[in-house]
Amino acid sequence: MVEKGATSPRERYRAQVRAEIKQHAWEQIASAGASALSLNAIAKQMGMSGPALYRYFANRDELITELIRDAYRSLADTVRAASTLQADLGVLAHALRRWALEDPQRYFLIYGTPVPGYHAPDDITLISGEIMSVLLRACAAATPDRPATSFDEHLESHRHWADESVPTAVMHKALSFWTRCHGVLSLELAGHFTGMGFDPGKLFEAELQDLLAR
Template sequence: MPEARTTTPRERYRSQVRAEVKEHAWEQIAAAGASALSLNAIAKRMGMSGPALYRYFDGRDELITELVKDAYRSEADAFRAAAEAGADLAGLAHVLRGWALDDPQRYFLIHGTPVPGYRAPDDITEIAAETMAVIVDACAALPPDGTATAFDTHLDTHRRWAGSRPAPAPALHRALSFWSRLHGVLSLELAGQFTGMGFDPALLFAAELDDLLGR
């Protein structure tokens, strides 16, 4: 077994600074949104010059990429751990809601309005696909829920988004419904759109999930 690589004091310091920068970035996002992210403002908070901070991040897009990557990685790991523990589709739905409520800013960074002028690199798309793969597998494990629809037929030849998962088209349809409907409820809840309406968003989420599962 190869020996673990020992980091140098400089590498550890660099890692610590980058972690602190990301903490301040999350604070900025919580206060004004990702589009207002400013490395110069973060440098000022940390008592550094702007040019000094650019030794740790090349620019705003690299910082956003790190934050987005961390968020997708966290979500994918939560789904994978739940699936490995035996969670079914209903269990995964509750993992999604718990993960979203735990950190709404993290949720909105990857599932909210795209940051103007920013395009995520392909490796982030690959991480996001890990979560969908878990959902597709859970949907494929359920019994068929009726006759094929026109959209099922469409998905027979439009399934690139599902990667190499060997799921039938109705399972892919259910996976997309799971993703879009539950994210719709979560996005509205976290944005405060249900405030003052007098009902429990958790019960709405559960009702949508029951409908998806044909209960």
Template sequence: MAVSGKSTPRQRYRDQVRGEIKQAALEQIRTGGAPALSLNAVAKQLGVTGPALYKYFKNRDDLLTELICDAYDDAASAMRRAAVRVADGSPRERLHALGTAYRQWAVDAPHLYQLLAGTPSPSYQAPAETVERARAVLGPFLPVLGGGHCPPAAEELRAQMRRWLDETPAVVEWVSSNMPDADADADPDPATALAGTIIVWARLHGIVSLEVQGQFSGMGHRVATLVDAELGALADSMGMAGKG
């Protein structure tokens, strides 16, 4: 009988094989992108038959989902580490540190970033668990931006975020886990935090997607300078204090 809390040799072997399958799949994605992922090619690389892989993953989409979840978890860890490093900094310093960490993670692992940012296959439907993990990546932005003031141009976005909160308990739980002191009638305001987080995510996503695709090649700017400019503009518009 297995000791409670400890994995059995069989489970450890299964976990090892699953890890090897995922590593082989990531190498395919690194080389040719998510559309290049083939279970038969993975099986051939590992020296097993195609049907043998179905003992570990139900199908290609099941494997893709695990890879996507792992990538989100890795990105979320990078964001949490950045948040801890600058926990005592000013709001602007924290915003810049988080934005820089988001970009650095993507630049260091462009194949993972594109796996999250793109469409793995025309028929792939991401399950709900990937949504929760995606929110974990953006969670550290919420307390930083929630203390700012919503700029006039984003007031309608803030109103939509307020309705989203009113209608979606899962979003309330997500915000509360990152902003335990949030108050709809005072700062930090959860609707402002959500509006700011969507804005910063959209800006960073636009820059980082262009960068990892090589679209800035031949241009005269440093991408880090562009990131700083966008984050600084957002901080200015939200009245965030401090250096950055």
């Protein structure tokens, strides 16, 4: 995917080369994992010298940041589009699953094992916050009044990640929804259900229906 904003021939060429570098990076990640990502190996694949490639990405972390940013932005756009069609937890859950199944390596880059020694910049947190904001809005319409739990009380003093107007019960619902959906997805994409004979999609749906019933 060529980067937006490239207008002049030189900018378009640079955007095309960066897109090709990222494609090779995804292929490396698929075969050896993000921690093994090598700019020198990508340069060799592209017939470039290491210093030439560094004109496009200064180091490994800058390339990883770009890949993570692209992944989060893709998911943020996906859940926002789903919520525009219907602000419903079921719709969001299935949009998340389709997105994850479409490209498991992209999913694992942002929700799998952290890359050793890598620290994401603040703008990545802001994009992931967009996803949670969509989820919180959907949960607000699906969370009945109920007695507070001990975890609700804990959340009261750990709610900096949500707007002050969001009820604690809604935050709890969003966290339960997010962790249970990701729990099934992570196990499915990692192949842990292989050979067990059941359809992971039906397990995902059962977990979702249980969440909605609560």
